[in-house]
Amino acid sequence: AQTVTQSQPEMSVQEAETVTLSCTYDTSESDYYLFWYKQPPSRQMILVIRQEAYKQQNATENRFSVNFQKAAKSFSLKISDSQLGDAAMYFCAYRNQAGTALIFGKGTTLSVSS
Amino acid sequence: SQTIHQWPATLVQPVGSPLSLECTVEGTSNPNLYWYRQAAGRGLQLLFYSVGIGQISSEVPQNLSASRPQDRQFILSSKKLLLSDSGFYLCAWIAKVGAGPNEQFFGPGTRLTVL
Numbered sequence: 001a002q003t004v005t006q007s008q009p010e011m012s013v014q015e016a017e018t019v020t021l022s023c024t025y026d027t028s029e030s031d032y033y034l035f036w037y038k039q040p041p042s043r044q045m046i047l048v049i050r051q052e053a054y055k056q057q058n059a060t061e062n063r064f065s066v067n068f069q070k071a072a073k074s075f076s077l078k079i080s081d082s083q084l085g086d087a088a089m090y091f092c093a094y095r096n097q098a099g100t101a102l103i104f105g106k107g108t109t110l111s112v113s114s
Numbered sequence: 115s116q117t118i119h120q121w122p123a124t125l126v127q128p129v130g131s132p133l134s135l136e137c138t139v140e141g142t143s144n145p146n147l148y149w150y151r152q153a154a155g156r157g158l159q160l161l162f163y164s165v166g167i168g169q170i171s172s173e174v175p176q177n178l179s180a181s182r183p184q185d186r187q188f189i190l191s192s193k194k195l196l197l198s199d200s201g202f203y204l205c206a207w208i209a210k211v212g213a214g215p216n217e218q219f220f221g222p223g224t225r226l227t228v229l
Contacts, residue, residue, distance in 0.1 A: 043223050
């Protein structure tokens, strides 16, 4: 069975600085999708970024980028120029190509200080 | 545009009482629907998913059940709540898979406290 591990329960960063959140996963599949979701205090889940495993190029969305290492089964999220509004819980998630649901890690709580 | 609704937003129930949480989706048809539970300090645990009316798959054995009486309606139920059923329940939908890394959209959630 596939599993997703986020080894950092909490992280902190100062405004304008860069922070990287770690995620590793375990799968025997070759084609799959990876996601980072953000859950702010409102608890609304918001998609931050997604990556298709067959694409070697790392996905980027404005200040958010990923470091996807397929062989190492690693999918880290880098937040550049951190803002107060980035404070939230971040979840890494996996879905295989034919999958019907996301498998989530336990999340990393990110705090941002001014 | 598509929207997803959940109600109630907050619920406090005594142990042993029944439960019914409702989720509806607007602006799409024939979606896959999901129920997740988020307990304190844990990630999202998939409880049920449905690929069509009357089709329910259970991921975790428990005293909860789900039903999909209409295409865009998904209901989570219990006959007798346990203390361990407390948590934050999220409904989600996704367009039928097979078209790439489709985004899964989440509802606003229901906070359930069982006393």
